[in-house]
Amino acid sequence: MEVDEKKSWLSRLSFFRSKKAIFALILTAIVAIVLIVLAATGILRPNTSGSDSRSNSPPQSSDNNTDTPAGVITTANGITIGAGNWKPENSTRIADGVPLRIMALGASLIRGEFSTTNTGFRKTMRDELVGLGVPVNMVGSQRFGDMLDNDLEAYGGNRISQIHEHATRIVSQLQPNLFVIHVGSNNVLQDIDVDKAGEHMEGFINYLLKASPRSTVVFSTCLTNTVPDCEPKILEVNQQYRELVKKFDSKPVLLAEMHYSEGFPDRPQVADIGPDGTHPFDFGYGLMGNIFTDSIQEADKKGYLRWPVENGLERDGDAGRADATATTSELPPSTSAATATLARAARRRIRP
Structure with missing residues (x-):
């Protein structure tokens, strides 16, 4: 058993x-x-890029940047950075309280001509930055637009080389720690130095970095343009800029993509451009402000920002401005009085 x-x-x-x-x-x-x-x-x-794939994967387009050198990335927001993981010495962050002393450089699109308040993208950008808790002082030798902190360095009808020349008279004095640039459309409109736009922009940026050593530069491609025969040249200038940013490896330089041709979302479209073919309606200017804000946040994320030189300037550009209404200078004479009149009278388009 x-x-x-x-x-x-x-x-x-x-x-x-x-x-x-x-x-x-x-x-x-x-x-x-x-x-x-x-x-x-x-x-x-495995992720061999060493960074967050969500920020480094642009939408599919005809140009996949297969010749992009190591360290150059384009984020999902259309911001091209030429310095990889490099950071300058003494870099700081918005979270650390670094104030932004911003000089907006360019021509009439920087001025915001034909926008409702003559502030264009600048007020949108500034309000968004202040909303993030950032002290902002817009600086320059001019004042334009119905906002208190309305200083800038922009001259209607000017080309890249001309804005460069203006900058040499003011940058070393004010020492901005951030430059925001949109220029090149007048090279196209005047058909002058279109093939040298990238070369001239390179010299311009190198000057800014040297004259204000603690600065970061955000420059942008040109908006779409509906003036007859101009758009192909706009695209040519923009491609020069995309190639140029690749040269600024290990330098605090970013390219903000403004043109819808690259497939990034929320770029001004043809329908957002006003009757003169160059200046956007308010909605288009607002998109420009969003794009520049995104670029500044990307610069902050990369550690490019540095504390500005202490030279007696206010950290808050609204400080000391007692007038409730900002001073607005007159618009410069237009090359076409009829176009200017039409642009002023046009209704501001609002897209849903």
Whole structure:
């Protein structure tokens, strides 16, 4: 009886061992199949970029930047950075309280001509930065637009080389720690130095970095233009700018993509451009402000920002401005009085 009982237990144990082995084999097969499927779909591929793929993956376009050098990335917001993970010495962050002393450089699009308040994108950008808790002082030798902190360095009808010349008279004195640039449309409109736009912009940016050593430069591609025969040249200038930013490796320089042709969302479209073919309606100016704000936040994320030189300027540009209404200078003479009149009278388009 005892022998039979022992055989019975051994038989049961053998059965459980066999069942356990079968279960283990099935589980191993399932795991192997799952791993094969994940590898095939790319989920298990290692991230070799060393950064967050959400910020480094632009939408698909005809130009995949296959010749982009190491360290140059374009974020999902259309901001191209030429310095990889490099940070300047003494870099600081918005979270650390670094004030932004911003000089907006360019021509009539920087001035915001034909916008409702003559502030263009500048008020949108400034309000968004202040909303992030950033002390902002817009600086320059001019004042334009219905906002208190309305200083800038912009001259209607000027080309890249002309704005460069104006900058040499004021930058070293004010020492901005951030430059915001949109210029090049007048090279196209006047058909002057279109093929040298990138070269002239390179010299301009190099001057700014040298004259104000604690600065970061955000320059942008040109808006779409509906003046006859101008758009192909706008695209030519923009491509020169995209190639140019690749040269600024290990320098605090970013390119903000303003043209919708690259496939990034929320760029001014043809319908956002006013009757003169160059200046956007208020909605388009607002988009420009959003894009520049995104670029400044990207510069902050990369650690490009540095504390401005202490030269007696206020950290808050609204401080000391007692007038409730900001001074607004007159618009410069237009090359076409009829176009200017039409642009002033045009209704401001609001898109949903």
